[in-house]
Amino acid sequence: MIQAAVYTLLFYLFGGATIALALVTVLNRRMLRAVMGLMGVLAMSACFYIMLSAEFLAGVQILVYVGGIVVLMVFAIMLTQTVDVLVEVPHWSRRALAGAAALALLLAVAGLGAGVPLEAPAGAGIPEDNTVAIGKALMDYGPRGYVLPFEIISLLLLAAAIGGIVVARKTAPEDQPLTSGGDLADEGLLQTAHTQRDEEAWVPES
Amino acid sequence: MTTFLAAQTPGLTHWIVLSGVLFAIGVYGLLTRRNAIGVLMSIELMLNSAALNFVVFNHFRAPAGVDGQIMAIFVIAVAAAEAVIAMAIFVAIYRRRGTLDVTSMDALKD
Numbered sequence: 001m002i003q004a005a006v007y008t009l010l011f012y013l014f015g016g017a018t019i020a021l022a023l024v025t026v027l028n029r030r031m032l033r034a035v036m037g038l039m040g041v042l043a044m045s046a047c048f049y050i051m052l053s054a055e056f057l058a059g060v061q062i063l064v065y066v067g068g069i070v071v072l073m074v075f076a077i078m079l080t081q082t083v084d085v086l087v088e089v090p091h092w093s094r095r096a097l098a099g100a101a102a103l104a105l106l107l108a109v110a111g112l113g114a115g116v117p118l119e120a121p122a123g124a125g126i127p128e129d130n131t132v133a134i135g136k137a138l139m140d141y142g143p144r145g146y147v148l149p150f151e152i153i154s155l156l157l158l159a160a161a162i163g164g165i166v167v168a169r170k171t172a173p174e175d176q177p178l179t180s181g182g183d184l185a186d187e188g189l190l191q192t193a194h195t196q197r198d199e200e201a202w203v204p205e206s
Numbered sequence: 207m208t209t210f211l212a213a214q215t216p217g218l219t220h221w222i223v224l225s226g227v228l229f230a231i232g233v234y235g236l237l238t239r240r241n242a243i244g245v246l247m248s249i250e251l252m253l254n255s256a257a258l259n260f261v262v263f264n265h266f267r268a269p270a271g272v273d274g275q276i277m278a279i280f281v282i283a284v285a286a287a288e289a290v291i292a293m294a295i296f297v298a299i300y301r302r303r304g305t306l307d308v309t310s311m312d313a314l315k316d
Contacts, residue, residue: 001208001209001212002208002212004211004212004213004215005207005208005209005211005212006211007215007216008211008212008214008215008216009211011216011220012216015224018224018228019224019227019228019231022228022231022232022251023231025231025235025247025248025251026231026232026234026235026238026239026244026247026248026251027235031241031243031244034244034247035243035247038247038250038251041228041251041254042250042254045254045257045258048221048258048261049258049261052221052261052262052264052265053265054261054264054265054275054278056275057261057275057278057279060279060282061282064282064283064285064286065250065254065282065285065286068286068289069250069285069286069289072289072290072293073243073246073247073289073293075293076243076293076296076297077243079297079300080243080296080297080300080306090238090239090240094237094238095238097237098233098234098236098237098238099234101233101234101237102230102231102233102234102237103230105229105230105233106226106227106229106230109226110223110226113222130272130275133271133272134272134275134276134279137271137272137273137276138276146276149280153280153283153284156283156284156287157283157286157287159287160286160287160288160290160291161290163290163291163294164290164291164293164294165294167291167294167295167298168293168294168295168297168298170301
């Protein structure tokens with residue numbers, strides 16, 4: 001019984017913290033604080049996964065989201081930080097409209113879900129060995145297996161990595177079209193710089 | 207106190223309400239943020255609440271299988287790929303335009 005009480009307490013504790021941190025994420029005017037709020041939300045979600053007896057997923061969440069995506073976002077914020085660190089407060093009409101849209105979505109989902117029977121079947125709970133079951137299902141090429149989506153995801157991640165490198169590398173300067181020709185121009189600039197330096201180094205000797 | 211708390215164990219509805227609220231907060235951020243990174247953060251919030259929903263339904267409605275958890279893993283993988291591409295685009299745009307204001311990115315409009 002004490003276990004159930006602690007479970008309830010943790011649910012409301014983590015739930016309140018998650019909602020507060022999510023509000024920090026969308027409302028804070030400093031992007032770095034907002035990203036810290038997002039990190040908190042994602043870490044809290046890992047706690048939720050553990051409470052739902054999905055321990056492997058909690059580990060994946062921490063590794064990929066908190067360890068990867070949040071760090072990437074911090075890097076992107078640092079790289080794109082302008083002098084005006086504070087993000088402008090949006091106009092009140094935009095905020096009211098967005099709030100109305102979010103509330104309407106929530107109410108619509110609640111209205112749609114109200115008619116659906118949501119009682120959990122008796123004896124609910126994922127079995128203890130669900131990590132093993134995940135591994136087996138991901139490698140299973142039967143009708144209920146996931147080996148094809150698994151391979152497609154690996155292909156997607158490879159394409160995303162290559163695409164990220166291609167998009168983020170140096171491109172043409174402002175006055176030139178945004179094509180791969182910009183890289184050639186950059187190399188040309190680089191070469192002239194080299195020759196100039198060589199000439200400067202050469203002159204005093206002769 | 208303990209008995210009261212033990213009787214109040216969160217059920218399926220509690221979890222769905224939690225993830226629904228998180229999703230709505232994400233929608234609000236998506237519509238109000240002007241910084242592109244802020245928009246992406248709101249999208250991550252929404253993806254995360256959807257993944258949480260998958261796991262909740264797996265736990266309460268189909269505890270014999272792990273299909274919901276596998277779906278959540280795929281959601282996380284796709285979110286990672288999306289974040290990589292988005293960050294690369296943001297850095298490229300910032301290098302070219304000097305701003306990440308989404309309201310000023312309207313080159314495709316006309």
